[in-house]
Amino acid sequence: MPSNITKPKCTWDARPRTPLDYLYSNVLDGREAKDALEKLSSYIQIKTVSSEDPDYNGVGVFLGNYARELGLEFKKVQLPDFPEKPFYLLTLPGRNTKLPSILLMSHTDVVPAPAQDWIVDPFSGHIDDDEGKVYGRGTQDMKSVAIQYLEAIRQIVKRYWQHLEEMHRDTDQVENTRKSGSARSGEYLSSPLERSVHLLFAPDEEIRSSVMSTFLDTELFKSLQVAFALDEGCASCSSFYWLHYAEKTRVLAKFKVTGKPAHSASLQANSTGQRFAKLLSFLYNERNIQEKLMLAKKETSSEVITINVTMVSGGVQENMIPPELEATVDIRFPPKYSYPEINRLLEEWCRQAGPGVSFVDQRAVSAQSVCPCPCPNETAVVEPAATDKWWTLVTGALEKHLAPPQSVRYKAAVFPGASYAQFLRARGVPCIGFSPIANTPVLPHAENEFVYTKEFLRGVAVYIDIISDLANSAF
Numbered sequence: 001m002p003s004n005i006t007k008p009k010c011t012w013d014a015r016p017r018t019p020l021d022y023l024y025s026n027v028l029d030g031r032e033a034k035d036a037l038e039k040l041s042s043y044i045q046i047k048t049v050s051s052e053d054p055d056y057n058g059v060g061v062f063l064g065n066y067a068r069e070l071g072l073e074f075k076k077v078q079l080p081d082f083p084e085k086p087f088y089l090l091t092l093p094g095r096n097t098k099l100p101s102i103l104l105m106s107h108t109d110v111v112p113a114p115a116q117d118w119i120v121d122p123f124s125g126h127i128d129d130d131e132g133k134v135y136g137r138g139t140q141d142m143k144s145v146a147i148q149y150l151e152a153i154r155q156i157v158k159r160y161w162q163h164l165e166e167m168h169r170d171t172d173q174v175e176n177t178r179k180s181g182s183a184r185s186g187e188y189l190s191s192p193l194e195r196s197v198h199l200l201f202a203p204d205e206e207i208r209s210s211v212m213s214t215f216l217d218t219e220l221f222k223s224l225q226v227a228f229a230l231d232e233g234c235a236s237c238s239s240f241y242w243l244h245y246a247e248k249t250r251v252l253a254k255f256k257v258t259g260k261p262a263h264s265a266s267l268q269a270n271s272t273g274q275r276f277a278k279l280l281s282f283l284y285n286e287r288n289i290q291e292k293l294m295l296a297k298k299e300t301s302s303e304v305i306t307i308n309v310t311m312v313s314g315g316v317q318e319n320m321i322p323p324e325l326e327a328t329v330d331i332r333f334p335p336k337y338s339y340p341e342i343n344r345l346l347e348e349w350c351r352q353a354g355p356g357v358s359f360v361d362q363r364a365v366s367a368q369s370v371c372p373c374p375c376p377n378e379t380a381v382v383e384p385a386a387t388d389k390w391w392t393l394v395t396g397a398l399e400k401h402l403a404p405p406q407s408v409r410y411k412a413a414v415f416p417g418a419s420y421a422q423f424l425r426a427r428g429v430p431c432i433g434f435s436p437i438a439n440t441p442v443l444p445h446a447e448n449e450f451v452y453t454k455e456f457l458r459g460v461a462v463y464i465d466i467i468s469d470l471a472n473s474a475f
């Protein structure tokens, strides 16, 4: 590395200059687009079904090669308690390593894909040029997002070098710097971006193991000083993108209804069954209210409370009024309600249905080691409002794509499922869930999951802006 290189002020900007440049074909040339799609196909081919002996080491080889190609730092992290569940951390160090970093989160595992339900081999990563689609388990959830992050970083680094070459056309300094290994090794401009960008590839998201929680408590994670994270979001069958600023909180309530056992030929007053019926009437009454709310406001279920009885058990013998009946009820609520508020409601139902009626939140009891739940939303600090600096940066980057022909719109929403974002939020890391997959049937966990190549490539262009704006923010 030559030491006599001068340090010009950085005027470099990764973003294309004119609205028309946003055409994905201008962002990635034909060769790059083809390579990016092949990368996605190769990633799909690494079979990482978390419940079926996932090939996480294969992921490591793939990402190690990718990191070398892009000049990124690469780390394999194996936690002592989970040697078979490696994390991979790829880093593009920023110019100012004192600034907290940006985290691009993705999970490496996928759910099973029974081959008989598919029109192609779900792990072939089949690219259908006629239909303009890439098929495979994980194309939506969420291997496409991981490749989009990486391809956006590739473009950001490439444009940085092009900029340096334009500035120093008549010297061989750029070439010397390039030869020395990576984008970060230059001394006059140490990195294309101000903040460091970390790409974290995490295992076992689909089976909710406690490995992520353990990782987030390591000194390594703390040393990354993450200021803000992006994680997965929902695909959208319309022309807009979803931006998820929070997740629903889940209460897994096990209701216990007790009463005096008696002969089932009697009409015993206030029997166990009557209390049980009363409790169910409260549950289903609230469920009906929430359903009406959802339909009236044309909202998705992510904006209302969902309540479903999922398991029922009890009874001793067919001719006995049972001394005990139990019901497991899955309740999920958006952040406009609080955990204590929901708890009070359940307690009130028990009181009115009782005596002898009580409940326990199974998730709060069993999930202590998984996550400091049950209130992850209380620390979800991204607000979907102009006053929130992270929200403004992400939406501002998206708005640069508002010009036709690549018009992009977005909607704020609570994530209807669960993702690793809740673990980050629970530790105070603001996080937005976002997958740039619009105009596409929503197929995570479904048969014949695919992404359109056009949408996939547009997502790369969108991430160039989002990542650049996040990592160049100075607050």
Ligand SMILES: [Zn+2]
Binding pocket: 107, 141, 142, 205, 232, 419
């Ligand atoms: Zn996912």
